[in-house]
Amino acid sequence: MSLKSFISVPKDSHFPIQNIPFGVFSTAEKSPRVGVAIGDQILDLYEVSSAGLLDNVKGLKDPKAVFGQSTLNTFMSLGRPVWRSTRSAIQELLSEKNQLKDNSQLLGRVLVPQSKSRMHLPAKIGDYTDFYSSREHATNVGIMFRGKDNALQPNWLHLPVGYHGRSSSIVVSGTDIHRPAGQRLLSKDKPVPSFAPSARLDIELEVGWFVGTGNEPGQRIDIKNAKEHIFGMVLVNDWSARDIQAWEYVPLGPFLGKNFGTTISPWIVTLDALEEFVVQGPTQSPEPLAYLKETVPSAYDVKLEVHIKPAESTKFQTVSESNMKYMYWSITQQLAHHTVGGCNMQPGDMCATGTLSGPEPGSYGSLLEITWSGANKIPFDNGVERLFLQDGDEVNLVGYCDSASGYRIGFGNCQGKILPCPYSA
Amino acid sequence: MSLKSFISVPKDSHFPIQNIPFGVFSTAEKSPRVGVAIGDQILDLYEVSSAGLLDNVKGLKDPKAVFGQSTLNTFMSLGRPVWRSTRSAIQELLSEKNQLKDNSQLLGRVLVPQSKSRMHLPAKIGDYTDFYSSREHATNVGIMFRGKDNALQPNWLHLPVGYHGRSSSIVVSGTDIHRPAGQRLLSKDKPVPSFAPSARLDIELEVGWFVGTGNEPGQRIDIKNAKEHIFGMVLVNDWSARDIQAWEYVPLGPFLGKNFGTTISPWIVTLDALEEFVVQGPTQSPEPLAYLKETVPSAYDVKLEVHIKPAESTKFQTVSESNMKYMYWSITQQLAHHTVGGCNMQPGDMCATGTLSGPEPGSYGSLLEITWSGANKIPFDNGVERLFLQDGDEVNLVGYCDSASGYRIGFGNCQGKILPCPYSA
Ligand SMILES: [Ca+2]
Ligand SMILES: [Ca+2]
Ligand SMILES: [Mg+2]
Numbered sequence: 001m002s003l004k005s006f007i008s009v010p011k012d013s014h015f016p017i018q019n020i021p022f023g024v025f026s027t028a029e030k031s032p033r034v035g036v037a038i039g040d041q042i043l044d045l046y047e048v049s050s051a052g053l054l055d056n057v058k059g060l061k062d063p064k065a066v067f068g069q070s071t072l073n074t075f076m077s078l079g080r081p082v083w084r085s086t087r088s089a090i091q092e093l094l095s096e097k098n099q100l101k102d103n104s105q106l107l108g109r110v111l112v113p114q115s116k117s118r119m120h121l122p123a124k125i126g127d128y129t130d131f132y133s134s135r136e137h138a139t140n141v142g143i144m145f146r147g148k149d150n151a152l153q154p155n156w157l158h159l160p161v162g163y164h165g166r167s168s169s170i171v172v173s174g175t176d177i178h179r180p181a182g183q184r185l186l187s188k189d190k191p192v193p194s195f196a197p198s199a200r201l202d203i204e205l206e207v208g209w210f211v212g213t214g215n216e217p218g219q220r221i222d223i224k225n226a227k228e229h230i231f232g233m234v235l236v237n238d239w240s241a242r243d244i245q246a247w248e249y250v251p252l253g254p255f256l257g258k259n260f261g262t263t264i265s266p267w268i269v270t271l272d273a274l275e276e277f278v279v280q281g282p283t284q285s286p287e288p289l290a291y292l293k294e295t296v297p298s299a300y301d302v303k304l305e306v307h308i309k310p311a312e313s314t315k316f317q318t319v320s321e322s323n324m325k326y327m328y329w330s331i332t333q334q335l336a337h338h339t340v341g342g343c344n345m346q347p348g349d350m351c352a353t354g355t356l357s358g359p360e361p362g363s364y365g366s367l368l369e370i371t372w373s374g375a376n377k378i379p380f381d382n383g384v385e386r387l388f389l390q391d392g393d394e395v396n397l398v399g400y401c402d403s404a405s406g407y408r409i410g411f412g413n414c415q416g417k418i419l420p421c422p423y424s425a
Numbered sequence: 426m427s428l429k430s431f432i433s434v435p436k437d438s439h440f441p442i443q444n445i446p447f448g449v450f451s452t453a454e455k456s457p458r459v460g461v462a463i464g465d466q467i468l469d470l471y472e473v474s475s476a477g478l479l480d481n482v483k484g485l486k487d488p489k490a491v492f493g494q495s496t497l498n499t500f501m502s503l504g505r506p507v508w509r510s511t512r513s514a515i516q517e518l519l520s521e522k523n524q525l526k527d528n529s530q531l532l533g534r535v536l537v538p539q540s541k542s543r544m545h546l547p548a549k550i551g552d553y554t555d556f557y558s559s560r561e562h563a564t565n566v567g568i569m570f571r572g573k574d575n576a577l578q579p580n581w582l583h584l585p586v587g588y589h590g591r592s593s594s595i596v597v598s599g600t601d602i603h604r605p606a607g608q609r610l611l612s613k614d615k616p617v618p619s620f621a622p623s624a625r626l627d628i629e630l631e632v633g634w635f636v637g638t639g640n641e642p643g644q645r646i647d648i649k650n651a652k653e654h655i656f657g658m659v660l661v662n663d664w665s666a667r668d669i670q671a672w673e674y675v676p677l678g679p680f681l682g683k684n685f686g687t688t689i690s691p692w693i694v695t696l697d698a699l700e701e702f703v704v705q706g707p708t709q710s711p712e713p714l715a716y717l718k719e720t721v722p723s724a725y726d727v728k729l730e731v732h733i734k735p736a737e738s739t740k741f742q743t744v745s746e747s748n749m750k751y752m753y754w755s756i757t758q759q760l761a762h763h764t765v766g767g768c769n770m771q772p773g774d775m776c777a778t779g780t781l782s783g784p785e786p787g788s789y790g791s792l793l794e795i796t797w798s799g800a801n802k803i804p805f806d807n808g809v810e811r812l813f814l815q816d817g818d819e820v821n822l823v824g825y826c827d828s829a830s831g832y833r834i835g836f837g838n839c840q841g842k843i844l845p846c847p848y849s850a
């Protein structure tokens with residue numbers, strides 16, 4: 001569709017009219033409410049609704065009440081047809097043919113520069129699940145911990161492994177993360193832990209997807225309907241303290257090594273905006289069980305990059321370039337698996353894919369892999385080097401899809417800076 | 426204190442005036458609001474506040490607004506001094522010396538029979554963490570899975586192992602639980618899973634504790650202040666599908682084997698009501714690290730029982746009698762550990778202790794242990810037997826403390842019935 005907005009959108013902007021991701025923003029004058037990103041602006045959907053511009057969107061009964069809220073949970077619960085009709089109406093409003101462009105008085109009320117806004121978590125996240133769906137990542141970790149032969153656990157190729165994460169410490173891009181302290185083993189042979197700030201603080205490059213409409217307890221979401229239940233995607237940095245995680249995780253999984261912080265990008269990119277970039281995923285063998293059998297291609301060709309600015313440096317450097325299309329278990333298989341036993345999902349729940357590494361070095365989604373468990377230093381400008389993160393280091397995850405029609409659908413920033421541990425021990 | 430209420434409280438009632446547990450209830454006429462249990466009645470704190478009877482409780486600014494809510498989260502956030510002054514004021518109101526007893530018109534408004542009420546989840550649970558703090562349970566499971574020598578994992582005696590659970594499927598006592606279906610291995614030697622309703626559906630006898638006031642991201646809750654942050658306790662049945670759990674849990678922990686349902690008792694018993702039953706916990710060796718060093722005794726002598734009514738039977742039978750006092754890691758050590766890396770706890774968060782087994786057979790908190798992984802059948806009346814739960818079976822967990830002063834502080838019921846899996850496969 002050769003949509004074009006009256007708002008100027010630079011060619012490499014993440015937010016052309018073909019994107020229209022949803023988020024929650026506030027300004028000095030405006031309390032948190034729902035908006036969409038367009039170019040370097042935010043379209044305030046509360047003001048747009050107040051002006052009656054979303055009155056006849058099918059299924060959207062009370063737009064002002066829905067978009068005046070400080071989370072997207074209510075809008076998410078309305079279902080994909082309403083997300084779709086709302087997004088089309090917004091594209092209409094922003095299109096160069098719409099007379100809104102001449103109504104400078106109204107424009108002054110409905111448009112806010114992103115530079116003048118503060119972004120908030122887009123939803124109240126009731127539950128957060130982190131999957132482990134990249135074969136490359138799981139294999140790399142397996143090789144490092146268990147050697148080449150049994151790199152993948154026996155269950156890995158049969159089910160999308162996942163665990164429940166901590167919701168309370170999910171923060172929006174731009175929030176600083178305190179280095180955690182905790183128990184860790186000093187040497188492999190003496191199983192007595194000591195306590196100190198983590199010395200192996202890592203990142204995990206992931207994509208998060210939000211449940212829009214859920215399922216009742218005891219009921220399943222069938223894989224062929226899964227896309228109807230998924231509102232959209234964000235970038236996720238699942239910060240990980242490897243030393244704390246290694247000592248604690250047997251047998252019940254990661255806990256303090258993960259729950260000190262998880263960063264997400266603020267703009268939820270809808271599945272409709274990403275439809276153009278759907279590709280066939282990796283072939284799966286052995287064949288998955290019936291409830292996991294894909295009926296439509298469900299992998300997404302999303303370019304992913306890890307950028308790091310060490311404390312001593314003045315600029316970010318790209319340390320890794322990966323792509324979501326390599327992911328073995330799709331987001332629809334993840335949702336089908338999550339509910340096959342009757343676990344009830346709710347609007348606003350977030351699931352993350354697990355670290356998304358690519359097949360070659362240079363495409364790994366964690367410092368654990370990039371440095372191969374701390375063996376190879378990563379070089380930065382003027383002699384700066386890193387194995388794991390130091391205090392003052394900043395990380396930004398970037399994700400985007402380049403359309404053949406010349407625009408870019410992007411996720412904005414997913415950024416965080418490491419603050420020193422507030423405790424000496 | 427020789428408190429006595431004008432409301433008749435049978436001797437073995439769980440809810441004497443010395444208890445006053447908080448919960449959320451509704452009736453045909455009343456929308457969900459906060460109440461406390463007394464004898465077989467509920468004192469409606471919204472009506473009590475409307476009548477101005479809680480007006481001069483220190484720190485409780487707007488009782489009507491606080492107790493008119495459908496969750497206890499706001500009341501929990503007010504802090505222990507306010508919980509304490511409110512509970513004392515309520516005991517005052519209910520005491521035989523109070524003229525409320527002669528005001529039958531007001532009594533008609535503030536008292537509701539429990540039999541005419543429906544109980545709700547007492548709080549919006551933002552995050553749920555399940556610990557593994559019973560040495561007896563962890564040892565039994567270790568022996569069954571890894572043999573006597575390395576029954577306990579190397580980390581067990583150094584830190585309270587825990588994992589993030591699923592909040593959405595926590596339900597209040599009396600809610601039916603659907604048998605989950607999922608992947609499981611048919612035989613140990615052929616690592617190819619098949620899909621079916623779980624054939625090893627189990628219970629876990631646990632105590633849950635609610636965070637009242639939390640901590641900021643990056644900050645810790647010091648163990649010597651931990652009791653100030655804990656609102657109170659409930660009983661928890663962490664239903665577990667052992668076959669699904671066994672195939673999925675390596676390396677990231679239990680997931681679908683647990684998240685199909687978790688049942689809690691509706692009345693939160695305050696730490697003040699349990700203070701009388703505090704005892705010294707088990708000696709801990711090796712000595713815990715500094716942040717885990719108890720400053721005051723923090724174990725609780727709470728009698729715990731598992732009652733099961735097989736589908737074919739007409740009455741419940743006691744299958745196990747345990748006690749919370751055996752628990753190795755205390756609730757204060759659990760909270761100190763949970764926050765030592767800066768994970769932020771919030772009002773309404775729930776943590777569970779992990780299955781609470783005792784030292785002898787007959788005191789185990791799971792069918793896995795009672796039947797020793799399905800080897801020994803449990804006999805019920807007229808020839809009925811069980812290894813794991815069948816469809817139609819009902820489970821009730823019971824907990825109480827018998828005071829030397831002749832009353833009983835109890836937790837009420839924590840009950841659930843197993844419904845057939847809604848899917849044939
Ligand atoms: Ca992760
Ligand atoms: Ca448990
Ligand atoms: Mg995290």
Ligand SMILES: [Mg+2]
Nearest residue numbers: 663683686687
């Ligand atoms: Mg459970």
Ligand code: NI
Nearest residue numbers: 218603844847
């Ligand atoms: Ni049903």
